[in-house]
Amino acid sequence: MRATDVFGFASRALRGHRVRTGMSLLGVSIGVAAVIALTALGEGARLYVVGQFASIGTNLLIVLPGKTETTGGMPGFGGVPNDLTLADAEAVVQAIPEIEKGSPIAVGTETVAHGERRRQVAIIGTTHEMLELRHLSLAQGRFLPPLEWDRGSPVAVIGTTLSSELFPGESPLGRIVRIGEWRMRVVGVLAPRGEQLGVDMDDVAIVPVATAMKMLNRRSLFRVLLQVRGHAELDLARDKVTRLLSERHGEEDITCIAQDAVLTALDSILGALTMALGGIAAISLAVAGVGIMNVMLVSVSERTREVGLLKALGAGRGQILALFLTEAVLISSAGGLLGLAFGWGAVAALVAMFPALPATPPTWAVGAALALSVAVGAGFGVLPARRATRLDPVAALAGR
Amino acid sequence: MIRLSGISRTYQVGDELVHALADVTEEIDAGEHLAIMGPSGSGKSTLLHILGCLDRPDAGTYELLGREVGKLDETELSLVRRHTIGFVFQFFHLVPRLTALENVELPMVFAGLERSERHERAMGRLQAVGLELRADHRPDQLSGGERQRVALARATVLEPKLLLADEPTGNLDAASGRQVLALLRELNATGLTLVVVTHDPAVARRARRVLVLRDGLVFQRVDGAHVHEAVEALSRDENGP
Numbered sequence A: 001m002r003a004t005d006v007f008g009f010a011s012r013a014l015r016g017h018r019v020r021t022g023m024s025l026l027g028v029s030i031g032v033a034a035v036i037a038l039t040a041l042g043e044g045a046r047l048y049v050v051g052q053f054a055s056i057g058t059n060l061l062i063v064l065p066g067k068t069e070t071t072g073g074m075p076g077f078g079g080v081p082n083d084l085t086l087a088d089a090e091a092v093v094q095a096i097p098e099i100e101k102g103s104p105i106a107v108g109t110e111t112v113a114h115g116e117r118r119r120q121v122a123i124i125g126t127t128h129e130m131l132e133l134r135h136l137s138l139a140q141g142r143f144l145p146p147l148e149w150d151r152g153s154p155v156a157v158i159g160t161t162l163s164s165e166l167f168p169g170e171s172p173l174g175r176i177v178r179i180g181e182w183r184m185r186v187v188g189v190l191a192p193r194g195e196q197l198g199v200d201m202d203d204v205a206i207v208p209v210a211t212a213m214k215m216l217n218r219r220s221l222f223r224v225l226l227q228v229r230g231h232a233e234l235d236l237a238r239d240k241v242t243r244l245l246s247e248r249h250g251e252e253d254i255t256c257i258a259q260d261a262v263l264t265a266l267d268s269i270l271g272a273l274t275m276a277l278g279g280i281a282a283i284s285l286a287v288a289g290v291g292i293m294n295v296m297l298v299s300v301s302e303r304t305r306e307v308g309l310l311k312a313l314g315a316g317r318g319q320i321l322a323l324f325l326t327e328a329v330l331i332s333s334a335g336g337l338l339g340l341a342f343g344w345g346a347v348a349a350l351v352a353m354f355p356a357l358p359a360t361p362p363t364w365a366v367g368a369a370l371a372l373s374v375a376v377g378a379g380f381g382v383l384p385a386r387r388a389t390r391l392d393p394v395a396a397l398a399g400r
Numbered sequence B: 001m002i003r004l005s006g007i008s009r010t011y012q013v014g015d016e017l018v019h020a021l022a023d024v025t026e027e028i029d030a031g032e033h034l035a036i037m038g039p040s041g042s043g044k045s046t047l048l049h050i051l052g053c054l055d056r057p058d059a060g061t062y063e064l065l066g067r068e069v070g071k072l073d074e075t076e077l078s079l080v081r082r083h084t085i086g087f088v089f090q091f092f093h094l095v096p097r098l099t100a101l102e103n104v105e106l107p108m109v110f111a112g113l114e115r116s117e118r119h120e121r122a123m124g125r126l127q128a129v130g131l132e133l134r135a136d137h138r139p140d141q142l143s144g145g146e147r148q149r150v151a152l153a154r155a156t157v158l159e160p161k162l163l164l165a166d167e168p169t170g171n172l173d174a175a176s177g178r179q180v181l182a183l184l185r186e187l188n189a190t191g192l193t194l195v196v197v198t199h200d201p202a203v204a205r206r207a208r209r210v211l212v213l214r215d216g217l218v219f220q221r222v223d224g225a226h227v228h229e230a231v232e233a234l235s236r237d238e239n240g241p
């Protein structure tokens, strides 16, 4: 029996029951549409979140003193690393073209006082570039002025909590605070930010890095933040930074990690969410499969005499199986194509309503939904088709 | 051509065993025209189904063209049904959504013949039964006699050796019945072996040989010409002494 004849016979049989065929076809198409719309939603959410995340500090490298075997662990244990110096940081920014800008960071704690009011807070020594690299914003005043990195200056930017503790009800701008032994002028107040980099940014004092190192008696930087020109150059830049600093130190005693790792984790979590949504939607495809099975069982029992006749005319079991299985697959794959159209329509409507959401169904989901719809027909069509092949021809001809 | 020996077929109905056929031994020669008669429930259809390889006996052997049918598997049986045997039924059994031509093409579809060849051969058969102008009609657009002629065209389109007909005129008016019978005799005249089940003596009369069944047994074998005497004997026997 030729494939075109199997196809022709099966589609003729289906056309004889338009309503019934249409209903079970609709079931499959709803399933496929659900898979496509929900995965598009998930994918849209993923792209949206990743995009938002990327906008607050993208393509960042973080250099830490000390060598760790794996990224993420605490560096600096076992072996005394060389200092990570301001000169190191400047060399990296100047010598490596992929690095757009950088910002050194020194940290410590110190008492900040104004008159009788005093408060122990985290001190961050950094440079003007920090403002942009960490996407900080100011509630009042200005950030640290652009200076040579190795030049100190008696200015400070303070967090909102610290500001209200030291200057309740008044503006701290232009006022002098004592940080340890140092007298510093407040030039700005940070906008409320919460915790960042493990530091409560509302309860800090930010001072020029050179000043901080003297104030805190530090010889080594805590971190160097580096912004890489493009995402694609992240790995290259990291290698170059590691190589350059190893050369300067005579050994590899720094760790350079990409903030990208966080983004990757988020990305994969949301990717898994999309898969889960697709999986849930796929359950509705299985329900549609049961619908096809039901329709095909009805069809086989209605056409018992026909099956008996086909056997009397010399149709083999395989041929009868192929005929009924093809009917089921035709229903399900036509439903799949219709569902694809429905799904695209739903996604288009979604995008029209929420233009910010970059909702498009992922290619794998479209492929999987179509493949699944064919498989649903084949899988759930087997039982009815086998029932047809097993009919006893004499009984079938008698309509029993 | 056909050798049946000790064929029996038993059905279990509740606690009871119904012997639809009990020990039938018979030979049918190639080119023969055999009629099977007998009262309702005597096993005529059961015998025809076994001859047509649609049913298997519980005991006994059936040899068709030198091959023992009982030893064939399902695939071989379907090939025998397709190429060696043609079937005509009392209720026509045309596929309602297919045209007359497509119905005639069906056996050739299973045989995997090409479209153009199928078309040509099916048209040829429709012409032979006088229905070439009805080729595009669906069964519900045909009269009973026309439907049976389409069925006859379908049964013979792959040129079988054996044509089996179960009450082929049972649902037809007299004129259509005569037309179908004439076609059957025409086919038999070309060498096709013909077995017709009927309860109509007028149909059986045209057969060379008549097998009269009763309660699953061969009650009488008579010449077609003497079928009326056999029917009388049967009814005498039925009514009892």
Ligand SMILES: Nc1ncnc2c1ncn2[C@@H]1O[C@H](COP(=O)(O)OP(=O)(O)O)[C@@H](O)[C@H]1O
Binding pocket: B011, B012, B013, B018, B019, B020, B038, B039, B040, B041, B042, B043, B044, B045, B046, B047
């Ligand atoms: N599937 C079946 N189940 C039970 N009994 C059956 C079945 N088919 C036939 N019979 C019985 O077998 C006997 C012969 O049936 P059948 O060959 O159809 O008779 P006929 O065609 O001569 O009228 C009848 O008594 C009938 O009731």
Ligand SMILES: [Mg+2]
Binding pocket: B044, B045, B046
């Ligand atoms: Mg009968």
